[in-house]
Amino acid sequence: MLKCVIVFVFVTGISAQFKCPQRTGFFPDPEECDLYYLCSQGEYEEKLCPDGLVFDDKDPNHERCDIPANVDCGDRTVLQEPKPSKGCPRANGYYRHPDANACDKFYNCVDGEPNELACPPGLIYDDIDSTCAWPSDSKRKDCFKSKKDSLDDGFQCPDGDTEGPNGSKLPHPTFAHPDDCQKFYICRNAVMPQKGSCSAGKVYNEETFTCDDPANVPGCEDYYEKKKKN
Structure with missing residues (x-):
């Protein structure tokens, strides 16, 4: 009788697994700015910020996701796939108004819902710093003059x-x-x-x-x- 031997081959992923820098705390992914890990007793759990927010890695004892303008991602340039909706390039964050002439207005997006806001009189929305600024101080140079x-x-x-x-x-x-x-x-x-x-x-x-x-x-x-x- 011919016997068949079935061999199972397990292939290990070539990408290196995350290693906790400390046994406990919250730590950033080395490549993706909105991806981070919860380490507990040396074991890690993968976590992801809401779309549009990134992980603030200043304090490993605190779990915090914030808008990109408030976080220095450094070499962590990769982001999750966006989840856009009307008026919101990503589900969360602050974004310029779609009307190029409405420089004093912007959207605050929360879970994909856009909320239109206005800057104080005389100020325009600077989408690089996600704040309202005087036109002379703003980094936004494409605004309607x-x-x-x-x-x-x-x-x-x-x-x-x-x-x-x-x-x-x-x-x-x-x-x-x-x-x-x-x-x-x-x-x-x-x-x-x-x-x-x-x-x-x-x-x-x-x-x-x-x-x-x-x-x-x-x-x-x-x-x-x-x-x-x-």
């Missing part, structure tokens, strides 16, 4: 009417300064930009379009205390 009057810091009066607290059109609307609670901007006849400043002890309230007590303006409560320390 407006011929409107602008101040030395880049502020321009926004297009369209501005409604006051009672819903009426403001002939000379004012706007908050993005970095200084005491300062604001005035748009004479809604088109001519000028700088303004509240008197000492007051801050600008963008809800009432007036100078107000710091306690009435969220985020500016400690403005003068911090100013004294600086």
